[in-house]
Amino acid sequence: MTPNSAGPAQALLLLVLTSCTADNGRADTASARSDVRFEVPEPFSGSWYKGNTHTHTTASDGDTPPDEVARWYRDHRYAFLVLSDHNTFVDPESLANLTNSAFLLIPGQEVTSSFDGTPVHVNGLNLPGLVEARTSPTLVGTVQANVDAVREVEGVPHINHPNFRWAFGTTELRQVERYRLLEIHNGHPQVHNRGGGGTPGVEAVWDSLLTDGRRVYGIAVDDAHHFQGEFAPDRANPGRGWVSVNAPELEPGAIMEALENGRFYASGGVELSDIVVSNRRIEVHIATRDDFRYTTTFVGAGGRVLGRSVENPAVYELHDDVSYVRARVEDSMGYEAWTQPVFVLPDTMIP
Numbered sequence: 298m299t300p301n302s303a304g305p306a307q308a309l310l311l312l313v314l315t316s317c318t319a320d321n322g323r324a325d326t327a328s329a330r331s332d333v334r335f336e337v338p339e340p341f342s343g344s345w346y347k348g349n350t351h352t353h354t355t356a357s358d359g360d361t362p363p364d365e366v367a368r369w370y371r372d373h374r375y376a377f378l379v380l381s382d383h384n385t386f387v388d389p390e391s392l393a394n395l396t397n398s399a400f401l402l403i404p405g406q407e408v409t410s411s412f413d414g415t416p417v418h419v420n421g422l423n424l425p426g427l428v429e430a431r432t433s434p435t436l437v438g439t440v441q442a443n444v445d446a447v448r449e450v451e452g453v454p455h456i457n458h459p460n461f462r463w464a465f466g467t468t469e470l471r472q473v474e475r476y477r478l479l480e481i482h483n484g485h486p487q488v489h490n491r492g493g494g495g496t497p498g499v500e501a502v503w504d505s506l507l508t509d510g511r512r513v514y515g516i517a518v519d520d521a522h523h524f525q526g527e528f529a530p531d532r533a534n535p536g537r538g539w540v541s542v543n544a545p546e547l548e549p550g551a552i553m554e555a556l557e558n559g560r561f562y563a564s565g566g567v568e569l570s571d572i573v574v575s576n577r578r579i580e581v582h583i584a585t586r587d588d589f590r591y592t593t594t595f596v597g598a599g600g601r602v603l604g605r606s607v608e609n610p611a612v613y614e615l616h617d618d619v620s621y622v623r624a625r626v627e628d629s630m631g632y633e634a635w636t637q638p639v640f641v642l643p644d645t646m647i648p
């Protein structure tokens with residue numbers, strides 16, 4: 298038998314695996330179990346570094362030169378920034394005078410392609426130089442080809458704004474491999490984060506992928522283009538989406554490793570001070586602001602709401618038979634933060 302032909306044994310295995318995945322999704326409505334455990338991550342003992350991985354300059358279609366853009370983020374107390382111009386590489390070496398032990402520039406690019414008029418944008422983080430955008434005879438193939446182009450030079454890919462011009466969604470992203478990061482919140486005014494008219498929002502797409510068992514983490518970004526003139530809802534201004542990464546040091550490799558392992562939260566305005574996970578408990582500690590009030594929603598497979606809390610920390614106790622749990626914190630002005638999913642160990646892995 299050639300390695301590519303599936304015999305009866307492989308077909309049976311595939312059937313079993315498929316059934317398990319489906320059971321996982323359905324299991325969230327099953328009765329309580331006493332032996333469930335989270336897959337507990339290493340404690341978040343590093344420092345939290347605020348950063349933005351998607352922004353533009355005059356090197357492509359932004360309105361401000363790279364040095365001024367970098368200065369905006371440094372002045373607003375970001376710890377790191379990726380300048381991600383369309384198919385243009387801005388070398389951070391040329392901006393070395395702006396960096397210091399508290400502000401890091403990570404080289405990157407928005408690898409910008411299309412399929413049949415549909416935009417396919419994949420960011421490459423921590424790149425050694427320019428990555429040529431690729432095309433393919435299919436939409437899925439185009440997304441995959443550009444993810445692969447970033448991986449081939451040992452960069453970290455993230456899938457950008459799926460709902461921009463309603464380009465692609467769950468069906469396509471299910472078929473793409475070798476990515477860990479998906480934009481679930483993008484600050485650009487035309488990217489349709491929330492979906493509509495029957496098309497799911499990007500957060501719901503994320504839940505569909507997680508329900509499948511995929512390890513995909515949700516990031517928030519600015520996609521800023523406009524640093525000049527008026528700051529207004531219909532302009533692509535900075536400061537609207539970021540990640541806060543827990544890493545041992547402010548160094549590109551450490552930041553990339555933390556991102557690819559989900560050691561961060563994403564934010565559109567809410568700050569967290571800690572995330573504590575133990576065998577059967579998640580605590581989300583909110584860095585409260587003035588007299589703002591907060592509601593935390595715990596979400597599981599299929600986007601099902603597992604619980605809500607108005608306390609700080611917000612606590613989720615694991616009793617249900619669920620496959621993963623993540624939290625969305627919303628403040629009294631509608632700003633949000635999203636923690637990464639914590640996965641529940643399969644039965645066979647409980648000691």
Ligand SMILES: [Zn+2]
Nearest residue numbers: 407418457458
């Ligand atoms: Zn884009």
Ligand SMILES: [Zn+2]
Nearest residue numbers: 351353407520
């Ligand atoms: Zn962009």
